Amino acid sequence: KAGVTQTPRYLIKTRGQQVTLSCSPISGHRSVSWYQQTPGQGLQFLFEYFSETQRNKGNFPGRFSGRQFSNSRSEMNVSTLELGDSALYLCASSLAWGPESYEQYFGPGTRLTVT
């Protein structure tokens, strides 16, 4: 079974621009979560989508948004990029229900650099 894929793997943007990152979950997984990882803050939860609906959102500004499509693929968008948005953005997929749903399978991440 193919794993979680994320595109692009690396991205360089300038302050003020916007960026869209893509995530394809494992086949059959309906939940997709996004995390930001920085050296200073570690791994932080951004948001989770299930059945095209945002189920939960972490403590991030409104510049960070996402969506999920009917095939469970997800995108996240960051508008008006700031230098502090430079990070590894990780996508994870999981089954929807039960304690096994907390088994999240992570993609390799997208390394975003804002200059």
Added chain:
Amino acid sequence: DAKTTQPPSMDCAEGRAANLPCNHSTISGNEYVYWYRQIHSQGPQYIIHGLKNNETNEMASLIITEDRKSSTLILPHATLRDTAVYYCIDKVGGSARQLTFGSGTQLTVLP
């Protein structure tokens, strides 16, 4: 914030068992303990989870104390590829699959 406590770093000789402790003294009765690891520059990898019984899978064993306030992840025969940051997680966000990662333990397997 993460409610687990782990040592910041540990070393282990290759081929020996690596025992990684975790304190989760505020865990509720119906909360599971999850272990993940992150090898440098990769996404986190699920290892194992448990509620109150000891668990074993092809990667590791999880020993949970009877009072459930602490647990130990055991890698029975550590290899160099097991060098990673290991995260113990007990708090998950409501009905969502929101993992709260702490600082974890940097395990270095030495040749």
